[in-house]
Amino acid sequence: MTAREYHDRTTHSPASVRTSGHTLEWDIKPFPFKVYTDLPAIPLPRELDPLGIDTLAALAAPASAAASLGLSQLAAVLYYAAGVTKKKTYPGGGEVLFRAAASTGALYQTEVYVAVGEVAGLEPGLYHFCPGDFALRGLRKRDVRAALAAAAADESLARRPATIVLTAIYWRNTWKYQARAYRHLFWDSGTMLANVLAIGDGLGLAPRVLTGFVDVEINGLLGLDPAREVALELVALGPEAAAAPAGGSLDSIDHATLPLSSSEVDYPLVREMHAASSLATTAAVAAWREGAWRDTTPPPRANLIALPPPRERAGRGLGETIQRRGSTREFGHAPLTAEELSTTLWAASRSIDADAPGGLVDLYLIVNAIEDVPSGAYFYRPDAHALETLATGEFRNRSAYLCLEQPLGGDAAAVIYWLARLDALTRAFGERGYRLANLEAGLAGGRAYLSAYAQGFGASGLTFYDGHVVEFFSPHAAGKHAIFVTALGRSGVGGRANIQSTLIASRRPSA
Numbered sequence: 001m002t003a004r005e006y007h008d009r010t011t012h013s014p015a016s017v018r019t020s021g022h023t024l025e026w027d028i029k030p031f032p033f034k035v036y037t038d039l040p041a042i043p044l045p046r047e048l049d050p051l052g053i054d055t056l057a058a059l060a061a062p063a064s065a066a067a068s069l070g071l072s073q074l075a076a077v078l079y080y081a082a083g084v085t086k087k088k089t090y091p092g093g094g095e096v097l098f099r100a101a102a103s104t105g106a107l108y109q110t111e112v113y114v115a116v117g118e119v120a121g122l123e124p125g126l127y128h129f130c131p132g133d134f135a136l137r138g139l140r141k142r143d144v145r146a147a148l149a150a151a152a153a154d155e156s157l158a159r160r161p162a163t164i165v166l167t168a169i170y171w172r173n174t175w176k177y178q179a180r181a182y183r184h185l186f187w188d189s190g191t192m193l194a195n196v197l198a199i200g201d202g203l204g205l206a207p208r209v210l211t212g213f214v215d216v217e218i219n220g221l222l223g224l225d226p227a228r229e230v231a232l233e234l235v236a237l238g239p240e241a242a243a244a245p246a247g248g249s250l251d252s253i254d255h256a257t258l259p260l261s262s263s264e265v266d267y268p269l270v271r272e273m274h275a276a277s278s279l280a281t282t283a284a285v286a287a288w289r290e291g292a293w294r295d296t297t298p299p300p301r302a303n304l305i306a307l308p309p310p311r312e313r314a315g316r317g318l319g320e321t322i323q324r325r326g327s328t329r330e331f332g333h334a335p336l337t338a339e340e341l342s343t344t345l346w347a348a349s350r351s352i353d354a355d356a357p358g359g360l361v362d363l364y365l366i367v368n369a370i371e372d373v374p375s376g377a378y379f380y381r382p383d384a385h386a387l388e389t390l391a392t393g394e395f396r397n398r399s400a401y402l403c404l405e406q407p408l409g410g411d412a413a414a415v416i417y418w419l420a421r422l423d424a425l426t427r428a429f430g431e432r433g434y435r436l437a438n439l440e441a442g443l444a445g446g447r448a449y450l451s452a453y454a455q456g457f458g459a460s461g462l463t464f465y466d467g468h469v470v471e472f473f474s475p476h477a478a479g480k481h482a483i484f485v486t487a488l489g490r491s492g493v494g495g496r497a498n499i500q501s502t503l504i505a506s507r508r509p510s511a
């Protein structure tokens with residue numbers, strides 16, 4: 001299995017969607033929380049830091065370095081990244097507990113674990129975070145940072161007070177999205193990472209993302225059944241101090257958990273894609289990190305439209321932004337300003353501290369209603385913070401079509417399409433390059449959400465007809481592949497003054 005094969009076999013086209021025949025089996029819809037049945041809950045403090053730091057400031061630059069990491073800061077990171085922020089009851093009795101970060105179909109397959117060394121108020125050990133009861137459960141009662149550092153081939157993890165590990169449970173997402181779910185694992189852990197990084201930076205915790213590690217070792221450390229749940233990314237948090245002692249080998253663990261549903265369907269393509277993009281040894285991880293990436297974007301063929309400088313402050317704190325965030329379910333046609341768009345594109349494409357380079361996905365745009373920017377198709381040049389015109393014209397209907405015929409894609413003021421040169425990426429990073437492209441786009445999408453809600457407008461991630469997206473942006477995009485889409489705009493029914501209440505009132509189960 002190669003990434004290209006996986007990608008090609010999971011593309012959406014009008015024909016694939018109409019002939020799929022897949023129906024949702026509600027009787028076996030997976031339970032949205034992982035519950036360790038035999039481990040005592042360690043409640044997290046509920047008096048949380050309101051994270052008053054301006055959202056745009058947190059997205060732009062890290063706050064001054066914190067001297068230590070305490071339980072209250074860790075609780076804030078967990079709540080604002082993965083906590084339950086809203087409850088919605090639907091006619092007929094269905095209830096969905098919405099979370100801090102957007103997630104395809106509100107299925108929430110991303111799970112969060114924390115390897116704790118030096119966190120005031122918490123014993124060293126390995127913990128699972130359950131957003132359902134806002135509690136930790138101890139999986140290992142010893143400092144595992146040395147083992148984590150070895151498995152990630154990065155000694156600094158042994159010196160950081162804590163490292164978060166994001167995983168994904170396949171069945172939670174494949175239940176609805178079948179084999180295409182593998183892409184979603186990275187989009188959705190990406191939106192969560194956007195929150196982790198913004199909060200981590202806002203609290204001065206110097207978050208650093210690791211995407212390369214020996215998969216089998218990290219999965220073993222967490223006690224996962226790798227046919228069903230796998231580790232995706234690590235985020236180190238807090239100031240470096242003395243390294244954790246080596247600690248010797250770790251026993252295997254297999255704590256009992258509540259079944260997700262009475263039966264599960266296996267999607268071999270997902271497992272095969274994960275195996276194909278796994279790294280087997282620390283030497284392989286170190287070699288992988290050397291992957292050389294070159295931006296081969298040709299010079300602009302048209303005059304660039306310079307965007308105004310991004311706003312530095314939105315006047316809305318990070319905690320409030322996350323609390324209010326919710327995918328917009330209906331956009332009106334009111335325009336956004338060029339400054340609002342500028343701020344969002346800038347925030348979405350900023351680099352992060354990670355073990356892999358950024359700039360792996362390209363940002364294309366359909367502009368429907370942005371003040372001072374003619375409607376049309378564009379390519380964003382982050383270096384110049386400017387738009388290169390590919391075509392001018394009215395593309396609302398086209399954009400709705402490209403977004404799997406969803407009106408959101410046409411009613412939005414602007415729609416961001418992330419595309420990647422998959423073949424070049426896999427040449428540079430092997431099949432794991434596919435994880436990187438999907439993750440970078442998901443992270444950028446998550447930041448677009450934060451920037452939008454900070455500024456008082458809305459956003460929604462969207463899925464798409466792969467081939468038609470590339471065709472639409474060609475010849476500029478020829479040879480690239482569609483990775484992810486995010487729509488931006490003002491909510492249809494109340495606009496900027498009343499964004500939260502209109503979001504809740506107009507929410508309905510997603511397409």
Ligand SMILES: Cc1cc2nc3c(=O)[nH]c(=O)nc-3n(C[C@H](O)[C@H](O)[C@H](O)COP(=O)(O)O)c2cc1C
Pocket residue numbers: 098099101102103104105106187188191325326327328406408460461462463464510511
């Ligand atoms: C990666 C991603 C893709 C999404 N795709 C769609 C989509 O195609 N159509 C749609 O209506 N909503 C889409 N959404 C929005 C989700 O349905 C939404 O995030 C989820 O229901 C949780 O609700 P919330 O974002 O309001 O908290 C997407 C979200 C993400 C993060």
